[in-house]
Amino acid sequence: MLKFTGKGVYGAIAVGRASVFFQKKKAKIRRTGIADVEAEFARVEAAKEKATQQLSEIYEKALREVGETNAQIFEIHMMMLEDEDYNESIRNIIETQLVNAEYAISLTANNFSSMFAAMDDAYMQARAADVKDISDRLITCMTADCEKTIHSDQPSIICNDDLTPSETVLLDKEKILAFVTAYGSSNSHTAILARTMNIPAVIGVGEEFLSNIKDGDMIAVDGFTGEVFIDPDQQTLEQMECKQKEAREKKELLKRLKGKENITLDGQKINIYANISGVEDLGAVLANDAGGIGLFRSEFLYLEGTDFPTEQQQFEAYKKVLVSMAGKKVIIRTLDIGADKKVDYFDLGEEENPALGLRAIRICLTRPEIFKTQLRALFRASVFGRLGIMFPMITSVSELEKILEICSEVKCELQEGGIEFSNDIEIGIMIETPAAALISEKLAPMVDFFSVGTNDLIQYTLACDRQNPRLESFCDTHHEAVLRLISLSAENAHKAGAWIGICGELAADTSLTEAFLKMGIDELSVSPSFVLKLRNTVRNIDLRS
Amino acid sequence: MKQFNYTIKDEVGIHARPAGMLAKTAKGFQSEILIEKDGRSVNATKLMMLMGMGIKCGDTVTVTVTGADEEAATSAMQAFFAANL
Incomplete structure (x- = not known):
């Protein structure tokens, strides 16, 4: 038995077979x-x-973006790639060996x-x-083609160096028992996904884990202790089973809080409220008795496909959420692509510092056609429930003015087209x-409301990259x-008559619930699995003391 | 056969970008264009080898052009070196 310790991001236990992916990547x-030299030549030509x-x-x-001098390197x-000697060398090796x-x-x-x-010139050395x-x-x-998606046929524990958001999105969630990653921080995408899915991560x-784990190894993951x-x-297996049982009982207790008020x-x-990343999370929202949806991360619509989701596709998804929530508030955040959430077809290019880059509302304001498609879909869906729309990454009044202007344009267009939308969209x-x-x-x-995104607020206030695990002690x-x-x-x-919620990870931090209540925070939006736990905390707080 | 010498004035010498442009220009002619420095010579169309020569500012190279369109190729090469290197 080998033991490794990391950081647990969701308290649960899993025991199962490892599915190891990093080896495939690298x-x-x-x-x-080979026997057929010509076929091999043809493969090179095709590539x-x-x-x-x-x-x-x-x-x-x-x-277009950085000018000819900088673009030339790609030329x-x-x-x-066309170089004679380079190609000759490849062909020679194929042919003679x-x-x-x-x-x-x-x-x-x-x-x-x-x-x-080997050249004595630093510039030329870099050409290597x-x-x-x-x-x-x-x-x-x-x-x-065979590398892009991560597949596993049986429920297994995903072991990886780290997952990119698009890899995380492509995983078949039915077949994941737990996540173990060598790197990553508790704010990484994998961690957020694990919390949403209620599975241990x-x-x-550390790297050493990667050199010891093999595909198919039996492993036990303790998300409580990391x-x-x-x-x-x-003996370890028995301990795990015992812990698992305790956790289940605790969960049962929390279920008793269903239907009760969130009152001190x-x-x-x-x-x-609950945070969701897609239509498939709705079941968990209802099962955990959330009062509404405080954050629907619409970017998942964009991350799943290979091209922009159409207005109709978006409309269907928004409508489904609104209908399922049956009149409870649903707050949908417009696309928050960029930074750690990359999508190829957006053609965003590499950025030195993507967290401070062209992301979220900045993309929307730079490319209003993308933004307008989403807004049209949202407005059209608004007649099916109680919709709130919120915009990410705001830094100035002028941005907000621009957004409101675009919203009015979209409304006018809809009106002209005789398309219905609700008048009470928040x-x-x-x-x-x-x-x-x-x-x-x-x-x-x-505006009608604020929603505090604590993950980014912390990252930008403390100048700590949330993807960098080495900064956790500073963050x-x-x-x-x-x-x-x-x-x-x-x-x-x-003061302005607006309400304020918190939808970041901090909302689920029960050691801060009392402080938030004292600030007069009106809403906390958390992963569905935290709703009842938070309710329990609220019901035990006495602000008079 | 036509030949000329040229002393490189560009600060970084024949680095990737001019080597790429040089190879592209050379490919436009039928003539064989050789770039020689210190007894080593390389065909100007061969980008990687050209870069591998490590020709720096102050180095003098000999350009030798042989072929049907050597007149035109030579003047094009002279113009290229003067403009870019």
Whole structure:
């Protein structure tokens, strides 16, 4: 038995077989013998064509966005792909050694890049990376199709170095017992997903775990303590079972709170809503008796496909949520793509600092056609329930003015087309930048509500990258600066007659519930599985004491 | 056969970008265009080899053009070197 410790992000236990994915991602190039030299040549040519296509798209985009001088490197990459010596070397290796194209490419890449690396000029040494880069691209073009999605046939425990948001989205959620990742922080996408799905996740168990785990290994995951056991012994298994039973009983107890009010001992009430990431989470929302939906992350509509979701597709999803919630409030956040949530077809390009980059509302305001499609779908769906729309990543009054203007345009267009929409749609903004909190006095009169996105607010206030696990000791989520910004926003919201909720991870932090109640926070929106736990906390608080 | 010498004035020498442009220009002609420095010579259409020569600012290269369109190719090369390197 081997034991590893990371950080548990959802308290639950799982025992099962490991599904290991990182090895596939970083698979070493294998040397395999081949018989048909021509077929291998043809594979190289096909990959070259595909790679050139990709590069020319990247080039065109770079040309538009960073100018010709900087874009030229991609043109050079295309020329490198055509280089006679490079191609001759690949063909020679295939022909004389009768080996697969991948191997021939990687050997050629090594030879050429060592030529550059051996030069006495730092600039030329750096070109070694270009050779590697084009060669990797070629090899990926040959194998990409089988790499893209993570599959597992049986329910298993996903073990990975870290998952990107799009990989997380592509997982078949029915077949996941738990997550274990070598890196990642408790704010990573994997962690958020695990909380939504009520399955244990242990993150940041370290690199050593990766070298010890194999596909199919039996492992036990303790999401309470953050411990992971490879090949657990009998005693450990018994302990796990015992813990699992306790957890279930506790959950049963919480179920008894269903249908009860969210009210403190001294009579202060608060709304407890749920955060959802898709239509499939609705069951959990209703089962846990949430008072509404405080955050519907609409970007999942965008992350799932290979092209923009149409107005009709979005309309259907929004309508379904509104109908299912039967008149309870549903707050849908407009797309929050960018930063750690990347989608290829958005063509956003690489950014030095994506958390501070072109994301969320900034994309919407730069490319209003995307924004308008979503707004039309939202407005059309509004007749099926009680809709609130909120906009992420606001930093200024002028942004909000622009948004409201676009909203009016969309409404006018709908009216002209004779398409119905509700007149009581609530409009709100996320408070997730220190800027928005600090000017909340000016923003509040323009909206119906605020919703504090604590994950980003913490990241931007404390200058701590939420993806970086090494910063966790610096990232004090209870930092006074963060709490003051929330308190200030609450005060200004109420002054203007608006209400304020919290939809970030901090809303579920029961050690802060009392503080939030004292600030007069009107709503807390949490993962469905936290709703009843939070209700229990609220019902035991006495603000008089 | 036509030949000329050129001393590189560009600060970084024949780095990726001009090497790429040079190879592209050279490909436009039938003639064989060789770039020679310190006894090593490389065909100007061969981007990677050209970069591998590590030709720096202050180095003098000899450009040799042989072929049917050597007149035109030579003037194009001279113009290219003067404009870019």
